[in-house]
Amino acid sequence: MCVRISKPFLLTLLLTVVPAPASGPMFLSGETASRVLRRQKRANTGVFEELLEGNLETLLNSSLENNMASLPTTPAGPTSPPAVNISWWMQSDAEVPLRPRLRIVGGDVVIPGEIPWQTALIIRSSGKVFCGGTILSDRWVITAAHCLLEVQGAFYIRAGEHTLNLHEDTEQNYEVLEQHIHPRYNSSISLYNHDIALIYLKSPIAFSTTVRPICIGPRAFTEYLVKEYSPATVSGWGRTRFLGVTAETLQKVQVPFTDQTECKLSSSSRITPFMFCAGYYDEAKDACQGDSGGPHTNSIHATWFLTGIVSWGEECAKEGKYGVYTRMSLYYHWIDYVMGSSGKVLEVDVEEPDP
Template sequence: MRCIGKFQCGTAHCISSSARCDGHMDCEHGEDELSCVRVSGKSSVLQVRTEGVWRTVCSDDWDPDLGSSYIDSLMNHNKTECSSGKVITLKCLECGSRPQFSTRIVGGNLSQEGQFPWQVSLHIQHKHLCGGSIVTARWILTAAHCVYGFSFPQLWMVLVGLTEQPVNEAEYLPVEKIIYHSRYRPRRLDYDIALLKLVEPLTFNEVPYPTCPAQVEPLMPCGVCCAPGEASMSLHSAQVPLISAKVCSQPEVYQGYISPGMICAGYLEGGTDSCQGDSGGPLGCEGNSVWKLVGATSWGQGCAERNKPGVYTRITHALTWIHRQMEVSTTWWQEL
């Protein structure tokens, strides 16, 4: 279905373009009220879309605690200028740095406290099952196969800043909501990505600290931060190179099973890899002292076998989904 001159609600039907971002959900799933807020230009000026026009948010009478009401009001009025001349600008969340740690990693070493401050351990009924990455104060990114069939928030707890298992007297952070990709299917392992929303936001300091979801993929060796697996009760890290989809899909490797939503990393000769218990953990690449989240540990054949590198969910391929889920499930100013 094509909606010429109109807005398309999913694959179902078309609505008038003027109904987009008018404060009323006209689509069944509310698609018409998404992506209605943006930051613009080098100064990151806050703008909202109304009547097909992007309007700047003024600082006049601005109250962060009433941000939603202010935005709703702006969407329903034709205000185009600020009487004071002052506007609202936003500062993006700093991410990807390691305030407590500056040494570069080497392959296969034990991780030290603060080395990967975005790494978390996901526990189900007080037992480690998977890893994950902090992406905002309220959101943890992991693999869908970790939570598929167990997507009941009350079963899960998130632990941050750990380098050793088991855990004694650690703070367990409760989970409010679990979302996994609607196109994820266990047998195929494509779209293997999920988000966990914490009940209360984290306070960022040296540990915990968020990583930055990659906008583009680097062409450099990456540091994969592995969660404790069956053979190890300590957090390990290793430096592994990215492998092109063409090489990873060769008959002797993964026989064409690598989709656009997957990325491979490791050594074809084997010897260094993620393993059981690492699922959902981050594949991160460092550039200009900033760490980017490139992948989430997904699958592989065995551990560190020849021609069987690790396969990760490609973050650049999932960015739109990540942002959309957080937007749908969050009162927008809580994440600023």
Template sequence: MSSVNMSAVLWSVGRENDFRFSVLASVFLPQPEALAVLQRQRRHNMGMFEEFLAGNVERECLEEKCDLEEAREAFENDERTMEFWAGYVDGDQCRSSPCQNKGECKDHVGKYTCTCPPGFTGINCEKVIAKQCDVSNGGCMHFCEPKGTLGVECQCAATYRLTKDGVSCEPEGEAFNVQCCSNSAIHLTLTTRAVSPRSLYTRHMSRNTSCPITDTQMEHKGRIVGGHEVTRGEIPWQVKNISEVKVFCGGSILNEKWVITAAHCLVDKAKGSFFVRAGEHDVQHVEGSEQDLEVAERFPHPLYAPRKNLYNHDIALLQLKTPIGFSSYARPICLGPKSFTETLLRSGEVATVSGWGQLHFQGRTSRTLQKVEVPYVERTDCQDSSSDRISRYMFCAGYPNAARDSCQGDSGGPHANLHQDTNAWFLTGIVSWGEECAKEGKYGVYTHISHYYRWIRYVMGMTQVSLVNFVDP
């Protein structure tokens, strides 16, 4: 009797005497079955050459260690082979999830690569790609300043402050809830100026906007030169400077206490007093929106030297004794930093010039506020057209053969451009001078406002940074 059968007999006879026999019996198996459990089934070539069989990953590389050629036979595809081989040889390099910011990891032999989502770069997608001001304005609501490797810095126009998100702007101070440079038509102010040796030109571009029309649409009649009458309230940052009941220049509202104008307007007013009128439209009618504000102090640019050149650095700031009450007819225009203003000026879009100046050379002045659209003129064309020198602090705008121009009385007023992304109007120039008005082959000349941005902010107390230079190169 075999040992297995004898165990069974002993267990059946004496199971109550010794339970240990039961345990021994339960693990014993017949020899063939026991061998099947203890011995691993070895793979063999089934009596034929293995090379004749189709590639199989399990047979080639999992049951035995394979080389790259054998793995290639199994996959029959180079890309799939290398994906497998990268993990087979040295493990999965992506197991630790090295790619940051939701980057996708791909394993390779001895290395990995990360495919980064938009906005990120670096070996592990750890670096944020710097924003660019020329792409969607850097995400800024008003204007964008490049900051090298730091990307961009968003800034806001005068009377606005930057919100916590770092890109949006909101009104501040007395200007709260007054959209100074929002989607309203350009707001410029041009008034008659004191007679000077040259006729002055102003150009500003006019645009259709979503600004509410406050009065019945006016009939287009008398012009700046080639322009037309604006709707009342269409250009609320336009003011005029008045001395002894006589309008002598225009200007633009920067905030409730400051107006910007041309420095040459102040040459004959060095000692006399004058005031600024905001909210004006028809000079022959009292419309209820007018505000007369006395000038407390005047600040011509420190480099302005009229005896040397009456129109170089032709810019001045006027500080008012009492603040302007903002309304639909009186509000400030936006002012941007140098790079922003330069880009906007050369954007290819026309600008708007406005004022109450003469309707033609040596003609009568306008009763109502006028505006005209004019394009920027390239510097070489500007210089070639002029009998006088055009400095780097000036630029030309207008048409060589079209009767559209600013004229005497418009000096000091704004040259403004609409920023399409924000639908806001920005001051890009100041009416300065020209040869007659709308003369063939001639253009209007304007003060290049972008060179004076830091000086303006410094004088207005908007920055405490000391100025090394009074102009930006």
């Protein structure tokens, strides 16, 4: 269902398809996406021009009546290492870029509850946030694959976090049961190509006004959003400047989509077709060390969709350089399959990008 949250809160989608192990994921099917977007060809154009505002609104209202989650209590934090099952397949097909995108520079402080799908990945031994993640359903979180190399399972997920080192009665800690790294990810070949992973939690997330899942949509819909509804919002607790201190409070920054040709020309490392760039050529606004795995999101009629995953970059907010993100649109079917929402056999683990 799509759930409207009063301003200044964001709006999130809870569209139930065929249930995942505990609860349905937030998928927008190809059929539903077609209803949301009307392809209207104007003179000399061939893009989606007209949006059916009523479709999302109707979907939101009807789903809200049937599926509204009850407000939760906050569970106690994990006290012992979890038993973690890791699905890890290897396939080489890329080169190695420069450095991970652990990051937020030139951003603003997030209002509590404004980005309710944001999670923190926290090292168990130190309590340090090392990466971000995004809630897809009550049992699934999505992040960057390279984040899972840093701790080898010795971490937990925190939802509802806003200001680190300050108890705000909104925090919820969850144990990790399974880690599913994309089958084409191979860190020995490239640390950032196919930089995507899914995390399955031991227990379901308790949704509230500060903890909600985000929407994901099929390829054409997602690629339309990321380009035509730019700028996107990126968030995290990463460094506020290159090699600087990390943020205590969740930060956000808006970054525009960058043409793929410009993206490739700007980088001294290979930009593969499974990545895209966003950011400014000469403006100090970017993600930075500590933001890896976090959400790159675009909104359409106040409904927010995950369109990218913070991956890597060359320093932070450096002139002539852009942030590089995992191209979410190409992994929709893999995500759908791993989360068990469709019940179908996986034919392709990643869609082939445009030439």
